[in-house]
Amino acid sequence: MAQDTTRTRPPVTDWTTDWDHLDPNWRDNPYPIWDDLREKCPIAHTKRFLGAYLPTSYAAVKAIAYDTKSFSSRRVVVREVRPEPPMPSPPISSDPPHHKPAKQLLLPPFTPDEMKKLEPRARAICNELIDKFIADGRCDAAQMYTRHIPVRVIAHMLDVPESDGDQFIQWIHEILELGITNDEILMKAVHEMSMYFAGYVEARTRKPGDDLISRIIMARQDGKPLPPQEVLGMIRLLLIAGIDTTWSAIGSSLWHLAKTPSDRQRLIDEPKLMPTAIEEFLRAYAPVTMAREVVQDTVIEGCPIKAGNMVLLSFPAANRDPAMFPEANKVIIDRQENRHSAFGLGIHRCVGSNLARLEMTVAIEEWLKRIPEFRLDPAIPVTWSEGTVRGPRQLPFIFG
Template sequence: MHERRELPENWASDFDLFDPAYVEDPYSDWVQMRAQCPVARSERYGGAVLPVRHEDIAQIAHDPATFSSRVLEATGPVPSPGRELKMPPITSDPPDHDEQRRLLLPLFTKPRIRALEGIARRRAAELIDAFGDRTVVDAADEFARHIPVTVIARMLGVPVQDEATFDRWVVMMLKEGPKEQAVRREAIRAITAYFSQLIAVQRESGQEDGGIVQALLTKRDTGPTLTDDDIVGMCLLVLVAGIDTTWSAIGSCLWHLATHPVDRRRLVDDPALLDTAIEELLRAYAPITIGRTATCPTSVGGVQMAAGDRVLLPFAAANRDPNAFDRADEVLIDREENRHLTFGLGIHRCIGSNLARMELKVALTEWLRRVPEFELAGERDVTWTGANVRGPEVLHLRFAAAALDGGDR
């Protein structure tokens, strides 16, 4: 972490999600916010209220009647009801949410996730093989981002050659889109057209191994309330939520281990500690800040909100609250009690949490086995993205080429 800055004087009434200091190190700002302005407000980028205490974030997440999930975006205009991007069930409120979630849950069971582990492991090994004899790589671009894309493509039942296209769409929607709404809209149009066409092709072919798309089409035949638009929205959700969040989490874990050699060497020496370490790294570097919309006049931490106002839930801020976690701003890779909010809470708790954990474990296991010693290549060799998903966009790491001799797989 960098030396803690003083918050700008107007931060409580005009915070900036894209302030370079905030993007690089929001954790230090949250410490001061809890003491000075635990709920801030801004009219930038479409306007939002920003709480940073665990109790406020948890209360909002548990109250879908007052805080609707219909708009998840952290930036951009808040659309009127009915005109928002629909990605059921995460953008749905009760009662629609419950049935939509039940449709997806069987597609994310532990046996289904275990069946994907070999695919993730082979992909991780291939990516490290591709480093060749180089001693500096961009681990975000050349490693972290590719493993979730490969796994999600297989889950959706789409051609492997389309993985690069998916990768680009996710970048447009979640990394470029928060500042450039036109780019975001272009990505949404392209993704929607792709899945609409895929649904038509798979319905015609009736293929049995069509992944999530075919599974939902089968459910549609017996569930008249499930529409093609619902299936497109669910596929869009799996794509964007299943790729960028996990890729960002993998990158954050590698950044931590590159900058904390004691933790890295503990995991190399004791791989059995990895599951506990992953939970702690998820707690400390939770990538998601998600939006909710007030359904009626209300208040959060004494800050008044009108119906239609947006509130942001930075789950990492809740995870760093000292009133909820002992030594909250320290990363303790052997922390035993760890009820973090990284996968959300309430009715919208992430259904892909086991998938994310599997991908993280595979990625870190393969990396540490093949590249046990590494560090940042230089002071400026990491840049972070912000808004809805925070993670390294660039992560240049240096290591000894000899470490790439991984032996038998």
């Protein structure tokens, strides 16, 4: 569950000059906020978070994502404090020229061919989870299904116990939600995660295998192994970036299908539509916002941007821009032209996009095979996460 920040944070009264992505209105339904901001100003600003900008148009988000001279990726989360130095998590926290070699190290394990090898295990995981609740005729799909799929898949890829998944989930919650406003919780979670993986790094250094940890250890840059801190940073990144993002996307997709029976039935009747439906779910319910640090004054879409501030790079807001997507606030599962930014734009486009697509496809296909009829439980509210990643955290379904 997300941290309740409503008691300690003053409510937003003007989103153009005092925005706050931890505000409950943003958490519960950010789409009207983004629509209103696009009409009023291309880029909003707030004095919160030590000063931060918020672009809501596709053009502004794209311009910032591609400008690696004015905007640094050394900080990728808008937080209350900015510790020095930032914790390295290459390649996501790297700037040119260091970014490209770091990213190239991670590309081979995430090719389409590698994903085909992973698919049988991913499908088995989905069915193992469904087996636990299908006879009940109801479940909290967020707690019992969506959050476990990417956790267990990435554990399988790293060759660490899938049974440690609850610990991974706790760390993700502390880093991406609670850690935004509590530095002590953040650092404790990062330290615990680093200590956990340090043991596996030591063991795989002595006896490497074919797993993802071994691949990172055996990787070479300029003929040299990666420094230990970079190895741990990459592994942390794989866990943090590969879990919450995808389980949120799966959850939002199932939430949509639960409240839109026509789309659900169409996917059952026309399974060939699944690839375009996945892209549309990614566009309409993109879970991830990243951040950049402004390192030199510049101008974006006519708006002066001052060094020393942060930028909340809202890919979800960009994906709802009607200037880029006709009927942007309508989910069209056979939308043909769909150049969404759910996986980011520019050099930091997500390394794991093929994995995310696989997990979403498998999760929805296996669910529809086993539970073709389902709806939201009207007696229990759907709740959403807050912070860097947005997705359902309580998703009550009735079926059967």
